[in-house]
Amino acid sequence: MLAGVLEAKQIKTDAAALAKWGKDWTNGYTVAPSAIVFPESNQQVIEIVRYAIDRGLPLVPSGGRTGLSGGAVASSGELVVSFDRMNHILDFSPQDRRVTCQAGVLTNTLQQFALDQQLYYPVDFASSGSSQIGGNVATNAGGIRVIRYGLTRDWVVGLRAVTGRATMLNCNAGLIKNATGYDFRHLLVGSEGTLGLITEVDLRLTTPPPAQKVMIVGIPEVKNLLNVLQVFSRATKVSAFEFFSDLALEKVCAHRKLTPPLRHSVAYYALIEFDDSDTEVAFDAFEQALSGGWAVDAVMSQSEAQAQSLWALREGISESIAQYTPYKNDVSVCIHQVPEFLEEVDGFVQANYPDFEVCWYGHIGDGNLHLNILRPQGMDVAEFMAKGHAMSPKIFAMVAARQGSISAEHGVGLLKQEFLGYSRSDEEIDLMRGLKALFDPHQILNPGKLLKATTA
Ligand code: 2HG
Ligand code: ZN
Numbered sequence: 228m229l230a231g232v233l234e235a236k237q238i239k240t241d242a243a244a245l246a247k248w249g250k251d252w253t254n255g256y257t258v259a260p261s262a263i264v265f266p267e268s269n270q271q272v273i274e275i276v277r278y279a280i281d282r283g284l285p286l287v288p289s290g291g292r293t294g295l296s297g298g299a300v301a302s303s304g305e306l307v308v309s310f311d312r313m314n315h316i317l318d319f320s321p322q323d324r325r326v327t328c329q330a331g332v333l334t335n336t337l338q339q340f341a342l343d344q345q346l347y348y349p350v351d352f353a354s355s356g357s358s359q360i361g362g363n364v365a366t367n368a369g370g371i372r373v374i375r376y377g378l379t380r381d382w383v384v385g386l387r388a389v390t391g392r393a394t395m396l397n398c399n400a401g402l403i404k405n406a407t408g409y410d411f412r413h414l415l416v417g418s419e420g421t422l423g424l425i426t427e428v429d430l431r432l433t434t435p436p437p438a439q440k441v442m443i444v445g446i447p448e449v450k451n452l453l454n455v456l457q458v459f460s461r462a463t464k465v466s467a468f469e470f471f472s473d474l475a476l477e478k479v480c481a482h483r484k485l486t487p488p489l490r491h492s493v494a495y496y497a498l499i500e501f502d503d504s505d506t507e508v509a510f511d512a513f514e515q516a517l518s519g520g521w522a523v524d525a526v527m528s529q530s531e532a533q534a535q536s537l538w539a540l541r542e543g544i545s546e547s548i549a550q551y552t553p554y555k556n557d558v559s560v561c562i563h564q565v566p567e568f569l570e571e572v573d574g575f576v577q578a579n580y581p582d583f584e585v586c587w588y589g590h591i592g593d594g595n596l597h598l599n600i601l602r603p604q605g606m607d608v609a610e611f612m613a614k615g616h617a618m619s620p621k622i623f624a625m626v627a628a629r630q631g632s633i634s635a636e637h638g639v640g641l642l643k644q645e646f647l648g649y650s651r652s653d654e655e656i657d658l659m660r661g662l663k664a665l666f667d668p669h670q671i672l673n674p675g676k677l678l679k680a681t682t683a
Contacts, residue, residue: 229264232274237312239263248309249287249301251294254552255612256641260287260301265312269387269395269426275308276393276424279671286671288420290330290362293354295555296640298366298419298676308424310361316340317427324432325384325401330361330425337430346432349376353542361425367417369636371542372500374592375466378636380416382431388415388423391667401429414662419638420673422666438503439466441534444513444525445493446470450566451521452591455497458519460592462512463501468592470497475544475588482547485540489524497591498541500534544588545597552608553586553599554615558626559635562594571625572598580614595635598622623649639677647678 229238239248240262249260261284266272279286287301289309301307310331318327324346328337334355341348350363352370362368364386368379385399398412399405415423446452456468471479473492480487488496501509509527516522528534560568569587576585582603589597600618602611623633627649634643634650647656659678666672674680 229275229278232271232278233264233266237265237267237271239265248289248292248307251289251292251297251299253295253297253300253640253642256297256300257302258300259303260307261304263289263307263309265309267312269389272308272389272424272426273393273395275306276389276391276671279306280391280393280669283669284671285674286424287673288361288365288424290359290365291333291354291357292362293358294362294366294638294640295557296634296638296642298638298640298673299362300641302641310359310426313361313426314359319344320401323401325429326432327385327401327427327429328360329427330359330364332360334358334360334363341432342435344432345435347435348382348430348432349436350379350382353545360428360430364416364425364428365418365420366636366638369590369593369595371467371469371590373590373595374468375464376433380413383412383416383428384431385429386412386415386425387427388425390423391669391672396423399429417638419640419677421663421677422672424672436466436502438531439500439534440503440506440509441528441537442499442501442509442513442525443488443537443540444497444499444516445489445491445523446495446497446521447493447523448521449495449569451516451519452495452497453563453566454519454521455499455516456562456592458512458515459499459501459509462508463499463505465499465501465592467500467590468497469499469541469589470495470591471541471544471588472496472586474584475548475586476540478586479540479543479547482550483539483543485536485543488526488537488540491524493523495587496540498537541588544586548586548599548601551601552611553601554611554618556598556619556622556633557589557595557635557637558598558622558631558633559593559595560626560629560631562592564629564631565591565594565596568625568629568631569596572622575621575625576600576618580618590636593635594631619646620649626650641676644675644677644679 248263249258285305313329314331
């Protein structure tokens with residue numbers, strides 16, 4: 228039946244295609260989709276959902292597949308719906324400063340389009356060359372400039388999605404103000420493909436920022452990261468406040484053959500980005516951090532190229548440690564709790580797993596820490612993963628004690644669904660299941676992701 232709706236080139240069933248489109252960047256799951264389809268229009272997506280309902284066939288929506296929580300993994304004969312062929316910018320309104328994209332538009336294509344209009348799409352991350360807008364919306368992607376510009380959610384002024392009832396939902400249509408009750412747009416944002424297949428998104432654009440400067444500051448003690456954040460936030464318009472540990476720096480320098488930014492290594496580094504016009508006051512802020520004993524050294528970009536090479540030290544970390552098949556976690560607490568949380572986790576790992584190394588980095592200005600534990604050399608991947616899994620409840624209990632989130636930006640997917648209760652109450656999970664049943668009565672939209680399939 229699908230052959231009547233789609234052309235042959237829009238359906239792939241060969242082994243290479245199943246392996247490629249059947250997974251995202253998460254490792255460790257079986258990859259076994261039955262086929263991959265590449266719709267080109269909203270109508271075709273509706274037909275695909277109808278086909279799936281008729282056969283009770285689960286669908287897995289697939290964007291740029293850069294996710295790290297298994298949200299786009301197809302493990303048991305699902306039909307993968309790739310948005311690779313729905314990759315057009317459909318409309319632009321200069322008066323509204325709004326662009327309409329199909330779900331498969333790449334993040335950096337949108338960013339470039341905005342610049343071409345003398346405008347700016349500020350949500351940015353290392354995977355901007357591969358990630359797609361639909362996936363960004365489905366996971367409410369964050370990234371490196373949330374401290375100044377917010378999350379993907381803050382830029383979505385409308386979207387179209389096909390629900391599990393094979394109906395097209397047109398949410399908000401680009402309005403800034405709309406006080407007519409429940410805003411389904413915000414339910415779809417971050418729903419991880421469980422409520423609807425997002426096909427089109429209306430996004431707000433803004434004025435491009437002035438030229439930016441990047442400073443890397445060496446900070447010997449974790450508690451002083453927040454003092455440095457405070458003096459820089461007071462003095463400058465901070466666009467990013469990122470951090471990484473010396474171990475993370477060591478790994479990225481080795482992998483990418485980069486030079487460390489400071490003469491001597493320090494326990495932690497903050498990467499701070501701010502408006503060029505704030506350069507003088509940034510120096511003053513650094514002097515203050517120095518005399519307070521919070522910072523020891525710093526380097527500042529003198530050109531756009533230097534700014535980019537300083538950014539590479541932070542943005543290259545994730546790929547540099549992939550070879551260690553790390554036990555990965557992406558958590559958040561309130562900013563003031565970051566140092567004591569980090570120290571508690573470090574203490575726990577040292578006491579219980581002395582041969583494990585914790586590689587810390589993340590978006591500290593948002594309270595978001597990427598906790599990666601590197602697999603010791605010689606330890607079998609399966610054994611290491613089992614140990615990581617056993618460690619999760621302990622770490623999540625530390626998150627829950629602070630009312631933090633077990634997934635700050637990567638989503639729940641398959642990876643964290645059994646731990647959702649550490650961040651969301653029974654009442655909330657119950658309401659989530661109710662919404663899922665309403666939007667997806669046949670349980671065909673990414674079943675088993677976010678919420679467990681059996682009880683959904
Ligand atoms: C980053 O901030 C990404 O670099 C990836 O969110 C984080 O791999 C990770 O743990
Ligand atoms: Zn991140």
